[in-house]
Each structure stands twice: as structure tokens, then as C-alpha cells.
Amino acid sequence: MRPSAPARARHPPRRAAAAAALLALAAAPGAWPEDREAGVARPAADPARDPGIHGFCRDSLARQREIETLLLALPDPERLRTHSRILTRKPHVAGTPENDEVARYIRDRFREAGLKTEIRSYPVYLGYVKEAELEQVEPVAARLAGPEDEARGSDDPWLRLNWNAYSPSGDVTREVVYANYGRAEDFDALDALGAPVKGRIALVRYFRGYRGGKALQAERRGAAGIIFYSDPADDGYVRGDVWPDGPWGPESHVQRGAAVFDFLVPGDPLTPGWPSRPGGRRIRPEESEILPRIPSIPISWRDARVILEHLGGPAVPEGWQGGLPLTYHVGPGPSRVRLRIAASFETRPIHNVVGVLRGREEPGRQVLLTNHHDAWVYGAVDPVSGTAAMLELARAAGELARRGLPPRRTLVFVNVDAEEMTLTGSTEWGEQNREALTERAVACLNVDSAASGGSFQPAAVPSLRRLISEALRDVRDPRTGLDLRAATVLARDAERFRTLYNEATETARADDIRFDIPGSGSDYTVFLNHLGIPAADLGFEGAYGVYHSIYDSHEWVARFGDPGFLYHATAVRVWGLLAYRLANADILPFEESPYPSDVLRYLAEIEAQGRRPGAVPDLADLKAALGEWAAAAADLDARIDAAAASPRPPARRLRAANAALLAAERALLSRPGLPGRPWFRHLIYAPYPSYAAETLPGLREAIDEGDAARARAQAAALGAAIRARAATARRAAAALPAAPPRPAGPGDSRSIVPTAPAAGERDSR
């Protein structure tokens, strides 16, 4: 059934034209000739006319289509609804018994599915808050930081407490300054306005950046404390109707979350770079560079309004005005507040659940499927929608194996703990299994929030984009009945909630979906940025105004986020198709050419900015290396395409090609890591403390900081990595038959490369 989707009906698309086109297509007879309800892939009516699947040779195609048809039919929305209900019964913060219970539920489901399952536990340093109080003391006394309205009847502290994990204890009484989104440019503007934050408490609105980055900015500029709040312009009534009438955040909702600097190094703050073991080596907390030194607290706009009504000083600059019914002023004061945090730092065990479905032909090659299970409160979207999807995908995979259709390569379901803290569970597991993963892991497919709505939004390294785009063609969009790729293209610019979490600046080709650049903010980080495993982050987004609040509940999902749980099921289908194509392809289904093309664009951006003339080194050799990579990539892609139309090459050749493809992303790692944050080793992508994913981070930062010598060294390191990557491409190509020459054209499979994607960060924490 199509969802009745009241939230959607009440939030019409921005562009009437796009919506009209979408509806017209959806209503067109024959748009989806097969069963519109089951969500199965569009079957190839005639196998001879099957357009093929990237990475599969002609004689492997029929079996894969059979597997996919079964796979797509298995996900059951009602099972997903049941998982959601059970997993959201209680708040389940990392390190609590309630969350341990969730881990056991996942373990039991994995075992029922037939996965070889174990729980991997790590004792890690967790930053809890016992008491968080905020009071305005001048000019009008008022108690702030009250619990959310739906928590008022409860005595459960996890419901009543509004807290930022890892805030230190503190008790400060200071004037307030309103600092807009708390970005570097916002604090600069405050300095220019004569209202510096130094010695004061910064009132900062959420969004347009990760709260940890805002906290670091405030701390570096000498703030005494930081108050985060959710402005109605960003996730409240300005965006649309609020709970319980709509999906947006009501007046009392509070966004919890860690405010920690894990973009410097994630994982247990006391074991930076190595796994936490009982009795193992630890640094002292005061040695950690990621723990904040000033207290912070999150509040609702209802409470923030009291402060904003009592700020004087200059009216705000353009772009700083929020959605409250008053003229915002920056202060400082006269509002003066007392912020008191009683923190409790404790080392407690966290529990990853790992389920393995062994590959029949290549058990030593692993496709990682990752998600977390800890939440801030109920976490019905974040992460339960993803967890439920993982459980349903595990069941489907087990069912396929029982029917004699196990994967060629091994599927590893990694459901981690304490993602919400410092990406802790995934980081510790990745660090612990560094060598095995480096040797075996084909790719990481992460799903954190699977469905807060119906708009598919992927982030991925460029070599995975074709895989994703192709798979979407074979999954039905429940809302429109179109294939998901078409639905995603049509809906691309039509959704009102865009730019809520991502400062997406990329544009895409008119006929392609939009890919975000992988930044950080979920569990793929250790795999991509530390270990060099190609990664994608997947999910359906919507008008999600209740993020990290008590209102992110089963009821919210059932009413607004995904009525009918159809997008939960669709997420299982997409995730499953990607996993089984990575697992079963004859040739690992990467496409190489988009990668050098994108890197060249990142480089052009850096040159165009040219903020510090003289700091941009000679890039001729780097560009020559990129040219070598592009040439090798074109040859490799042509050979993979040619192989798809041919019989399966000898196993020896495929092994050689796949070994080279497996090594390709590793080639982009820097052995010493990025200057200043060596845990981050990927030279193309890194998370960034401000709003955007960062590209070519080592080179870019050296230039931005005017360090010409470091910039030269980084350019050289990047050139060497690119040449190493070109060599893996040439090795892979050498193992495959040469492609017949063919003319490029509109049907060129490589034309799915977006022409101008740029920064855009996914941050679901």
C-alpha cells in the first residue's frame, strides 16, 4: 500500500513543477508494470535484453537476478514495525542496562537468522551528566533547561535530563552572547560587532555544523560555557507543523548529543589509535585532546527565548535572525545565566554485536554492513530504523542461505555500541581488527538512520556511485511507484527539509541523484578514514524535526517518519542489493573514473580559493599524477564493462583483478596520517569541525594556514598516493581482457558522474 503520509500531504514540495512531474509519472500507466505492492525489482522481461549489472559477467547474471528477486520480496514492513516497537520501549543510552538489553535482542535475532554471532565488548571512557541546570539570574530570574513536555510525568532521568555527553562539570555565572550557529565566521562577526564571547557564555543554535565543532570554536575563543538550542527556524514551527500535529520539533524539544572533538580522533578518548582492552594501555583524561574543557548544555527554544528576550547590544547581522517573534540581538547581556553541570566520567563496557554469514566461494573477502544501537532516548529513527533494517536484512540473508543461495563473499553485520559518544564501538572494533580488515574488507555499507522520511540520500566515495545508482533502478519507490532512482532524481530539489542536517552545496546533473561527500558522523569513519575501505552511508530522509529528542519515538515514526514502515522495507532492499552485488560480483563492482575526476575538481576548488597567495605549491606533478590515474581508470572501467558482455574470465584472472581492486582505496591512505590528527589517514576525505566534509584535507589545511613547506610536502604525499592508486587500477586492468574500442556517448555508463558535486557532510549524531 502507498502510505497515507499525512506529514507529506501537509508539507507540499517546494517546486510545484517538480511535484507535478513526479505525480504525473507516478500515475502513468505502465510506469511500473509489475506488482506495485511487493516492491520487487523490475524484472528483465527478456534475459537477452537484460542491461546487465556492473561487475557481473554474462553467465553470472541469471543467478544474481534470481537471488535479487527473492531478496527484494523478503523484507516485511510488519516485522520492521515490531522491531521498532520493541527496540524503542525504553531509553537506551550507551553503557546502560537498557542498552545492553538491546544488544542481546540483536544478538538473538542474528542467531535466529543463522549468522555466526558474537558480542565484542570494550571498556571505554564515557562522559555522562548527572545534573544539568541553567538559570537566568539577571535581569529577570528564571529557571531554564526544563524537561521536555512528554517527560514531565516521568522520574526516569534519561527522559528528564537534557545533556551533552562529555561536558565537564562546571558552575559558571556569566553574561550571554548570541553566537548564531557557532561557526568560526559567526565568532569572527561577534568580534567585529564588539561582542566577543571571551569570558562569556555563548548561546548557539544547532545545525549548520556538528555541535562538537561549535564547542571547540567557543572554547578556543575563551568562552566560559556554551548553551545549544533548537531554533524554530531550523527544526520547528517555521519549517512546518510540530508534533503532535506534524513532524517538526515542538516548543520543548531538546536535541541531546555529544559535544566532543572526535573529528580529531574518534573512539575511546583514553585509547586514541588503539583498541580498548581490560587492563590495557590508557592515557589520562587530561591528556586527551578531544575532551571539551568548558561546560555545555542543550535547551529548547522555549527556554532559549527567555534569554534572547533579554539580550541587548547590536541587532543581529543578516542571516542570524531565527524564528522566534522578536528581533534577535547579540548581547552581551543583560541576560546573565548560571550554568551548572555535574558530570560523571565512567569507564563502562560497551557491546558490539557481530554476525557473520560466511561466503561460499571467497570467505576471506568481507562486505561490512554497519549500524549502531545506542540512542539518546528512544531513538526510533536514530538508530532504531537502521537497526530494524539490519535485523530484517540479516533474516533475508539467512533465508537465502537456507535456500541454497549463500553469498560468494562473506557478509559481516556489525551492529556497534556507543556511536553517539565518539563513534566508539565501531572505532574500537576497527582498531582491534585492523590487519584482518585491511586484508579482507571489500567495502563498508553503513545505515544509521534508515528512514525519517522517503527521500533517499546517499554519501559515498566516487567509486561506489555507479553501484548505488544502478541498484536504485531495481527497487520500487513506495510513494510514487517509480523506480527509486527516477523518484530520487525527481524529488531531489522538492523536499522542504533539505539543508537541515547537510550543508549540501553540490549540484548534480539533471538526470542523476545527488551524492553527499562522505564526511563523518557515523560508523563508516574508522573504515574509510582510518583503514581505507570504500564506504557508503545510506538512508531515507524526511522532515525530521525531533532528532535526538524524546519525540524521536515509535509513535513519531508510525505517524510521520514512515507510516506503514514501507521505507524501512525499502531501505532493507537497497542495502541488500548493494551487499549482494558487492558479495557476488565476478569483478568487484567499483567504477574508477569518477574518482580522479572528482579529485581534480577538489584541487581546482583549492586553487580557485587561493586565500593565501604564495602558499599554493606548484601542483604540476600532482596534476600529472591525476592524469595517470584518469588514464588508468578509463582503461580499467572499459575492461570491466567489456567483461560484463562476455563469459566469465578464468578464476585466476578474476582473483588478480579483485585483489588489486581491494587494495585500491588503501592506496589513498597516508602512512603518517594527516598533520595534527594522524589517526585520519585518508588523503582525499576527512571530517571537518565546521559544516562541510573536507576534501584533500592535508593539502587544503596547509594552504589555508599559509604553511608553504607543509603544503609542498602534502602535495607530494598526495601525488604519491594517487600514483599508487593508479598502479592498483593498472594491475586490475592488466588481469582483465582488453576492451574493444567503443565510442563514448550519452549511453556511456561513466556518464553518471555528477558534473559538479562539492562539499556536503552527513552527520547523524
Added chain:
Amino acid sequence: MRPSAPARARHPPRRAAAAAALLALAAAPGAWPEDREAGVARPAADPARDPGIHGFCRDSLARQREIETLLLALPDPERLRTHSRILTRKPHVAGTPENDEVARYIRDRFREAGLKTEIRSYPVYLGYVKEAELEQVEPVAARLAGPEDEARGSDDPWLRLNWNAYSPSGDVTREVVYANYGRAEDFDALDALGAPVKGRIALVRYFRGYRGGKALQAERRGAAGIIFYSDPADDGYVRGDVWPDGPWGPESHVQRGAAVFDFLVPGDPLTPGWPSRPGGRRIRPEESEILPRIPSIPISWRDARVILEHLGGPAVPEGWQGGLPLTYHVGPGPSRVRLRIAASFETRPIHNVVGVLRGREEPGRQVLLTNHHDAWVYGAVDPVSGTAAMLELARAAGELARRGLPPRRTLVFVNVDAEEMTLTGSTEWGEQNREALTERAVACLNVDSAASGGSFQPAAVPSLRRLISEALRDVRDPRTGLDLRAATVLARDAERFRTLYNEATETARADDIRFDIPGSGSDYTVFLNHLGIPAADLGFEGAYGVYHSIYDSHEWVARFGDPGFLYHATAVRVWGLLAYRLANADILPFEESPYPSDVLRYLAEIEAQGRRPGAVPDLADLKAALGEWAAAAADLDARIDAAAASPRPPARRLRAANAALLAAERALLSRPGLPGRPWFRHLIYAPYPSYAAETLPGLREAIDEGDAARARAQAAALGAAIRARAATARRAAAALPAAPPRPAGPGDSRSIVPTAPAAGERDSR
């Protein structure tokens, strides 16, 4: 003294960089070497190095500089403050004794100045409202449309009444639909949302269009009534601090104004196209095409909020959400309101005050200086700032004449009545003096609201742009100490209030000021659009949130709009320089080349839109005509430039050149007028019922409506007009000595043409 400008300090420019540059320049020593207080022109230190003034020959320059130096020193801020205080003592609506008193004050000042002064009266049809009531009857009863807070103590109906002139009487009780800005596209969106306005009452926010255009849209779509309100996102607390803490509109402020279709034909609704005379010919009111048929009322956001809080139906599309603290819905209902208007249509006399300062050498050539004196309430900005400026300019002109420096050509000060109704006074006067004006008028320089702030914003036909840009170089900006042209360029994008009244879409060259396209909305309309007299509309704009409300008061101007009345004085200087250059130039100081260049761009816009393929006629001949005009213009401009470096040509030649230049704008008139609204005869510009000034109106509308035959006829008419204009240019050029060839370059005087101006309407009513 520089103004202390509290409003400005509290409303920092949008772009810190621009502001910083501006301040740095302002603070630079030597930026304005002469007396920084007196506002006098930058004197040419060495006459031999004087860059010259467009249209003045070498041997006329010294005398003109002498006149200008005197002229610039004469305006006195304290006299302007006094005029403002006296003229704003009482509400002075057109047709009332209080406004007649204002007319006599103006007459007396003109006479004191030595002008030959007369009052020209016309009996015209005025649409008053006696009672205007609005009540919500469901779901919660509430009386709305209360008086503004500062009117509560008064029993003066002009203070207490919130009204739209020309609203018919009516008493309707209907469901409400929220229609955003009430543009055609807004009503289209309502139809798509299933909430058509037909049979309902439209709640429409002000701005982004003239209220008369909104009323016509609502009426055409079958609305039963229309409620206008001022949303805080447009002119209230979202923009900045509100009165009395700042310049923006407080919660109770109401924008009065006519809601009449005078973009079809302005002036007395019962004498369309001819002057109103006692006992003269009149149509019956029901024959008028400009009188609305459905009642309307303006209210404050405080009252509108009651309705918005009680609208259900779909949440609004992107861009419709205003600044009130609720999610806007379109309805229809459940809010149901009763709108009752008791109108009173009366024929009363209005009084234009006309003062003439006869030109010594060419008394039969007239420079028109226009402004109005009727207001909605006190009208301290609109129009008293302009009226005060006119009185002060008249005094200065009289003083110059007394000192033996009368103008070469005649100056006509035309201070009209009932502009706020249907541009009535200027239209009747223009219609009455059609032949004389056609023969004599050189140009119209209109100033309506002279100073609501410190940002100079002109609209002008292209041939006047160079005159204006040049004059600004010789006037000092009080805020920065820079010359006004530099200050205007620097501040161009830095002001927070941009796009409040103008939907300005033009971009300008980085080094030039921005010119709006002359649309309608003030008294230049009859002169430009009906009589073909080149026109400019001038004024300083600011954070003017109290437009047409009781708060547009002397106190508002003194505190926020123009503390110190320095921009009033600056407006007098700019207006005076332009008038005396038009009056005294040897060759009328037009620049021809920007005109064909802009028209070519308007044509390209129409072609690019191509909404109705097949409706765009063959434009080859039109483009050929434009080419002829451009060639003639280049030759003419070169000859005028060459003349500036030469001795004065013989008087006979100058007479011939000026006669041709005087006729130039007339050539662009259509004899039958525009299809559907023949009063509008100018083929390049026309007002538009929606937000933008319209260019090439006859051709554009024919194409938009898919009328291919009409489009061909309009293209032919346009081509003929352009060829006639090219002929005037050739005639003017033929009378002047040929220019020596010279290379074009960055110093080319014609390079002040903005590269891509586009639509932008000035509407100060």
C-alpha cells in the same frame, strides 16, 4: 556633523567586508579634503584639470561650477527639519482641509522664494472609507482591525481608521484563505493546493508587489474580499528593532493605501485620458475599469495573527512562511471573518501647487521637478521629506536668481495633490498641459520620499544615467565623507532593507551604482509613460518599516530615518545639481548609447523566456532597427563628448541639436498606446500589476498571451519607434561637429552603463 544614527548602528550592514571597506575609506585622511561639514562639491583644484560636466562646453564650465558651489552650500538641515515638523502636524489626506492647508504652505514658500506660483485645482473622484470593520466570527470570535496603538487616545478618524482608498462598500462573511503575497503565482499555488480563493476572503501580505495588483488578482479569481497585512518578516521585528526602539514597524502598525488599478490608467477614475474640469465630461463610476469591485482592508500583524492561528488545511509551500511564531497554513478556514466597509465616493477639489522660475536664455524649455504633498497620515517620509526638499530647493533656486544666476532654461516646481489616490494631481495636470509639455519639457526629476535613510536609490531611463552618476561625484555623503557615488557603490549590497519595496533583480557593474527600471508608483508616470518625457525618480532609502502608517512621523524621521536631516539636505543637493545641469547645459546632457543597449537586453530576455513557442515573431527587422539606433547613438555621444572639450558651438547648431534631443523620448511613444491600456504610450517601459516594472510591454504581453498577430504588430510598432528615435539621434548629431576618432577603453565615459540591469519597480505609494 555626522549623524549619530542609532538605527544604523543597530542595523549593521549585511556584508561585513563591504562595511569595513566603506568605513576604512571614510576614515582615510584626504578622502574629502574640503570642509567635511558643508556638503559642498569637491572643487576642481585646477580648472584646467576639471574633468568637465556632460553637456557643458569648455567655456561654460567655470560659470556652472560657480553656480554649483553656491547651490551646494545653500541647503540647510535646520530649515528642512522645520518644514518637516510643520508639514507633519496633522494627518493630511487628499481632499481634506488639512491637506489644503499644506498646499497653501507650499504656495507661500514658493512665493517667498520668488517663484511665479499658482494653485491648479481639479475636481476629482476620491474613494474614501467611513467605516472599516473586521471581525472573526468562527471558530473564536474576535474584533480585528483595531487602531494603531498611538492612535488609541485620539478621536481623529484619520488616525484611527485603517483603510484602502477606493475599496467599495461591502459586508461579507466568509472563510479565509492565506494567499502569501497575492501574486498570480501565489493564487496559482492555492489552486494546486485545493484551496482556491473563489468565494472566500483572501488574507494577503504586503510587499513584493503593488497592493492594487494584488487586489486585481484576487478579484479576477473570484475572491469575495481581501485583507492586507504587514508580516513581521517583511517590515517588522524579523528585519530589526521596532518603533520606538528601532525603525521597523511595531505590532499594531498598519499600511494604508489605495488598492486601485491605476496601472491600467491613472488619474481621476472618471476622466480617463483627459483632465478633470468643473462640469467637464465624466464617465459613470461603473464604467471605470480601475475601480475595484470587492472590499478590502489593511490590518496589523497583531490582528492578522488571530486569523493565521485559526487557519487549517495544508501547511504553506516554501517561501510562504512569514515571521509569526506559528506554522502558516493556507486554509480555507476554519477562520471565518466578517468584513464590512462603508465607503464614501466623493468628488472634491484637489490642489496642485506650481511654481515657475523662468529661464533667462531658453524660457520655453522646462525642467520639471515633481513631488506630491498628500499623505496617509502624517507622512513624514512619504511625501514630506520630498516636499521639504522641494521647498528648500526652491529657496536655493530663488536665491541664485537673486544673485544674478538664474537658470538658462525654466525650472517648474510641480507639487501635486492626491498622488496617493491614483497619481491624480500629476496625471490631471499632465493631461491638461499635454501640448505645452510635449513641446517644452526637457525632463522630469521626481522626488517622492526623499529620505527614509542614507542609501541613494535612483530609477531612470537609460539616457539619464550618466547625468546622475556624474552628479553624485560632486556631492558629499554625510555618513562616510566619501563622494556619494563611491558611497552608493560601496553600500550597494550592504543594506538590510533591500528588496523591501523593490523586487530589484538587476545586477550592476562592480564599480557603478544600481539603477532601477522606472515602473510606476509616483508622479513621473504621466510625464514618462503618457507624454514621453525622460524621467528619473530619486531618493535616499533606509530601514523604513513604518510606511503609510501613523508611525511615519516627524519623530520617526528625527530618530531613525534621517537624524540631523542631513540626507534631506543631501537630497536637495543632488536634485539641484541635476536640475541645474539639465537647465544650463549647452547640449542637453543625455547619453544615448545605454538606451539601445538596454533595449537589446530586454529583447533577449523575452526571447530567452520563449514561453509560447510560435508566439515570438521574427525579430530580425527589430534588431536591425536597434542596430541603427546603436550606431546613431555612438556617433551622437562621441560628438557631445567632443563638444565638451571645445568652445561653444554656434547657438543655431545648439538649438538644432537640443530640439532633436528634446524630441528623442517622444519618439518612443505609440500613437494608439499599448493594447488594452492605451493611456500608456511608452513602448519601452510600463508599470506592471505584479512586482516588476515591465519592459517592451506591448510586445512582451502579446507573446505571453500567445497572440502571434498582435506580437508581429507590436514588433513592427517598436521597430518604427526605434527608427524614429534613431532619426532624432542622427538629427542631433548632424547639428554638432564630428568627433575626432578615439580609442574606447576603461576610461570611456559610456562605460557607466550597467552590464545587466533588469526588472525593478519603484513604488512609493
